[in-house]
Amino acid sequence: MQSSIDLTRLPRSVRLGRDADGRAELTYLDERLLPGEECFCSTGSWRCVVDAIKTLAVRGAPAIGAAGAAAVALWAVNEGARGAVSHGCAEAGESFLAELRPVAAEISAARPTAVNLTWATARMESFAKRLVAEGAAPGEVADSLFDEVLRIEREDEKVNRAIGAAGAALIPEHARILTHCNAGSLATVFFGTALGVVYAAAEQGKVERVFADETRPVGQGARLTSWELSRAGVPVTVICDNMAASLMGKEMIDFVVVGADRIAANGDVANKIGTYGVAVLAHHHSIPFYVAAPASTFDVSLPDGSAIPIEERDPSEVLPQPIDGVDVYNPAFDVTPAELISGIITEFGVFPPQDAAREVAARVG
Numbered sequence: 266m267q268s269s270i271d272l273t274r275l276p277r278s279v280r281l282g283r284d285a286d287g288r289a290e291l292t293y294l295d296e297r298l299l300p301g302e303e304c305f306c307s308t309g310s311w312r313c314v315v316d317a318i319k320t321l322a323v324r325g326a327p328a329i330g331a332a333g334a335a336a337v338a339l340w341a342v343n344e345g346a347r348g349a350v351s352h353g354c355a356e357a358g359e360s361f362l363a364e365l366r367p368v369a370a371e372i373s374a375a376r377p378t379a380v381n382l383t384w385a386t387a388r389m390e391s392f393a394k395r396l397v398a399e400g401a402a403p404g405e406v407a408d409s410l411f412d413e414v415l416r417i418e419r420e421d422e423k424v425n426r427a428i429g430a431a432g433a434a435l436i437p438e439h440a441r442i443l444t445h446c447n448a449g450s451l452a453t454v455f456f457g458t459a460l461g462v463v464y465a466a467a468e469q470g471k472v473e474r475v476f477a478d479e480t481r482p483v484g485q486g487a488r489l490t491s492w493e494l495s496r497a498g499v500p501v502t503v504i505c506d507n508m509a510a511s512l513m514g515k516e517m518i519d520f521v522v523v524g525a526d527r528i529a530a531n532g533d534v535a536n537k538i539g540t541y542g543v544a545v546l547a548h549h550h551s552i553p554f555y556v557a558a559p560a561s562t563f564d565v566s567l568p569d570g571s572a573i574p575i576e577e578r579d580p581s582e583v584l585p586q587p588i589d590g591v592d593v594y595n596p597a598f599d600v601t602p603a604e605l606i607s608g609i610i611t612e613f614g615v616f617p618p619q620d621a622a623r624e625v626a627a628r629v630g
């Protein structure tokens with residue numbers, strides 16, 4: 266079946282480049298303004314990137330990982346290397362690393378739950394340390410860090426397409442798929458993880474319709490998933506979060522696929538608040554419930570999901586008009602236990618949740 270899917274209509278979420286003066290600059294789509302306005306911002310300031318991550322202008326685990334890596338490169342090229350040239354190589358290199366350390370720590374702390382942010386800054390720091398140990402001057406280290414971000418951006422899209430291909434094999438013909446939040450191209454550099462599975466299956470003509478949970482309180486499903494699926498040509502229906510149970514009860518959902526922000530060693534998954542409830546509903550209705558995530562989302566240092574830090578965000582996201590004497594609880598994520606997950610779709614294939622961390626680690630090397 267010929268599909269009418271057109272992914273060229275989807276923008277890239279983040280892209281590192283250079284301005285006319287050769288300074289490093291990150292261009293990102295400000296997702297707070299979607300779907301009404303497609304606004305791209307460019308900045309050479311690493312602190313502005315941290316703010317963009319904190320305010321969800323840039324959001325989604327892989328996208329904030331790439332943006333975090335880019336923030337390190339912005340500091341290195343536009344600040345760190347410029348300040349260190351006066352020393353000799355060895356001293357300059359150590360000085361550069363000493364100045365990088367608190368910058369990387371501040372970038373990593375922008376949001377606590379998605380492990381991709383710490384994965385990215387740790388990758389950048391260890392890369393810089395290796396180059397300094399090899400005798401590279403700060404300017405060379407900075408330029409190499411810039412190139413490392415370009416590699417991370419290319420890898421992200423390649424990994425997402427592999428996740429899409431692996432997941433598409435699971436999708437039945439005429440599938441009606443439920444998603445939660447946005448784990449699409451907008452949550453990654455490009456193509457998406459959970460929606461990458463949808464795009465790959467849609468290109469095979471297997472997707473009848475996607476039902477997108479609006480995903481309160483920030484509305485990533487209503488605003489972002491609906492926008493990107495419709496741009497790509499995938500039929501999509503937005504539903505309120507409290508409607509998923511009814512659709513499942515009416516046998517209107519064949520498959521559920523969501524993203525992830527951090528996956529523990531035992532396969533417990535932290536994802537957008539409400540994911541756990543969707544998993545319980547899917548389990549009750551015997552509907553396949555899959556998580557799509559790259560290797561960079563696994564955190565094997567955590568034996569299970571109980572230790573995953575859960576970000577609590579501003580009460581105004583839930584209650585824009587405060588009410589005297591009324592408290593608000595606004596956790597941005599919850600943890601779905603492995604036993605509610607049919608499988609975890611990775612760039613290396615699909616694995617039972619309990620085995621996924623081990624299988625991925627064996628392939629990452």
Ligand SMILES: CSC[C@H]1O[C@H](OP(=O)(O)O)[C@H](O)[C@@H]1O
Binds near residue numbers: 448453525537538
């Ligand atoms: C591709 S995984 C994206 C993941 O991140 C989202 O959270 P946020 O919008 O707060 O960054 C949500 O948990 C998605 O599943």
